[in-house]
Amino acid sequence: MSTREHIVRGFKATLVSRAVYMLSSALLMIVLARVLNPDGYGALYWAIGILMVVQLFADLGLGKSTARYISEYSERDEGQLPHLLRSAIVYKLVVLTVVAYALLLFHERIAVALGDPDAAPFLAAGVLFIVANSFSGFSMMAFQGFNRLGYSAAVQAVSGATRLVFALGFVGLGFGALGALFGYIVGYAIAGAFGLVLLYYKCYCTYDPADAYEDGLSRRLVEYSIPLTATRSANVIDKRLDVVLVGFFLTPAAVGFYQLGKQITDFLLAPAESLGFTISPNFGEQKASGRLEQARRLYEKSLTHTMLVYIPAAVGLVLVADPFVTMVFPQYQGAIPVLQVLAGFVVLQAVTNLTSDSLDYLGRARHRAIAKGVTSVANFGLNLALIPTIGIVGAAIATVATHTVYVAVNLYILHRELSLRVGRLARSIGTVCGISLVMAVAVSLVTPLVSSLVMLFGAIVLGTVIWAGLAIASGLLDLREVRSVLGSAGGKG
Structure with a gap:
């Protein structure tokens, strides 16, 4: 199977699973x-935000480090893979045990320190949340390293579907927000068990272990997890700590408004996340075999197509945020300005989803970690300054401002690695901005007339039709290539 066919097949599986996950x-x-x-x-x-901060210490960077070395040794020495998996599982169990026990001992003190003693039951249940989520995520990352993206997709789909069923079930039985948290726990536990069983039978058992574990590989696994841990720490600051700070400085309702805005942007980012998750292992394989020219072409094409989708999507989000939130979530109109500011983050995060994992597989995790660490500290500082003064919009502004710097640094590092054709990319993105401007003018003319969900849908369809027509006319969207991709994806099953 060619690289293109493998990517198409993996992207299709990942996107379908992501669609199931995001729909749920x-x-x-x-x-x-x-x-x-x-x-x-x-x-x-707010409780889940706190738990995800704790999750950082339970996971470290072991999942991605394991995936990186699986990808490398799949090309170099397959006999090392069983040894590598055993080491990773042992390290993970040790770290998980320490963190989970500490959380169980100190959950009440943490709740009091954060100013909400009522959060203690959530943090106690969080011990189970952390363990279940950790193994669910680890199995997905390991499958990514093996380039078995269909299995990773299956774990994610199971996680989303079971979480939905159990969370709504427990809430329906009258257990409220704590019941919803236990729904998350059960969903992650089922997905984690499913993933580990698949990993054992479909990957671990398929390789004959080498007679000896390569000297130093276990140590390198841990060492490479250190910069990845730094990057994960920065990601937690960007994606979770702002929620915690909103709850600390403001009110639970403010957290609800802010979280709703962030969740809506997450839904929009599903395709970019799927594409980045799919193509990133190929960069490690291509670097190992000296095919950097192929890696450059792959990234440039992926970035152009990603921007063709996400720049217009962000513009559209700004225009329809008000009627959408007002009609679908009438109690949450405080989320409207947050959503409009975070439209900029949608574009930035789409680039990040495409770039960050690719840098890890190219062996540039340390440089990315430094950039992420610096911008995340800046993000934390901006949150401290802006949330008390201008509220939840300040948290959104801090996210967009600091993420802009991080994306610029990531692109620079990738350019140093792959020698991107900057002029060609700039011309393509300029064309995308022109398409977005024309689409925005048309949508802004009809948006004031929107008074129902049907009319809102019509406005979105109008924007999509204009976008598609201009994208095809400009040559950025090739219908023959789209049909070819869909045909090859379907033909390969």
Whole structure:
């Protein structure tokens, strides 16, 4: 199977699983937002934000480090892979045990220190949340390293579907926000068990272990996890700590408004995340075999197509945020300005999803970690300054401002590695901006007339039709290539 066919097949599987995951998340978000009200919704996701900070110490960077060395040794020495997996699991169990025990001992003190003693039951249940989520995520990352993206996709789909069923079930039984958290736990536990069983039978058992574990490989696995841990720490600051700070400085309802805005942008980012997750292992394989020219072409094409989707999507989000939130989430109109500011983050994060994992597989995790660490510290400082003064919009502004710097540094590092054709990329993105401007003018003319969900859908369809027509006319969107990709994806199953 060619690299292109493998990417198409993996992207299709990942996108389908991501669609299942995001659809289930959307349903969960809509129901919980209506049942729990802004205060209950905010309390749930404030607790999850705290737990995801703790999760960082439970996971470190072992999952991505394992995936990176799996990708490398799949090309170099397959006999090392069983040894590598055993080491990773042992390290993970040791770290998980320490962190989970510490959280169980100190959950009440943490809740009091953060100013909300009522959060203690959530943090106690968080011990189970951390363990279940850790193994679910590890199995997905390991499959990414093996380039078995269909299995990774299956784990993600199982996670989303079971989480939806159990969270809504427990809330329906009257257990409220804490019941929703236990729904998350059960969903992650089922997905984690499913993933580990698949990993054992479909990957671990298929390789004959080498007679001896390569000297120093276990140590390198841990060493490479250190910069990845730094990057994960920065990601937590960007994606979770702002939620914690909103809850600390403001109210649970404010957390609910802010979290809703962030979740909606997450849904829009599903395709870019799927593409980045799919193509990144290929960079490691191509570097190992000296095919950097092929890696450059792959990245440039992926970036152009990603921007063709996400720049217009961000513009459209700014225009329709008000009627969309007002009609679908009438209690959450405080989320509208957050969503409009975070439209810029949608574009930035789409580039990040495409670039960050690729840098890790190219062996540039340390440089990315430094950049992420610096910008995340700046993000934390801006949050401290802006949230108390201008509220939840300040948190959104801090995210966009610091992420702009991080994306610029990531692109520079990748350019140093692959020698990107900057002029060609700039011309393509300039064309995309022109298409977005024309689309925005048309949508802005009809948006004031929107008074129902049907009319809102019509406005979105109008923008999509204009975008598609201009994209095809400009040559950025080739229908023959789209049909070829869909045909090859379908033909390969």
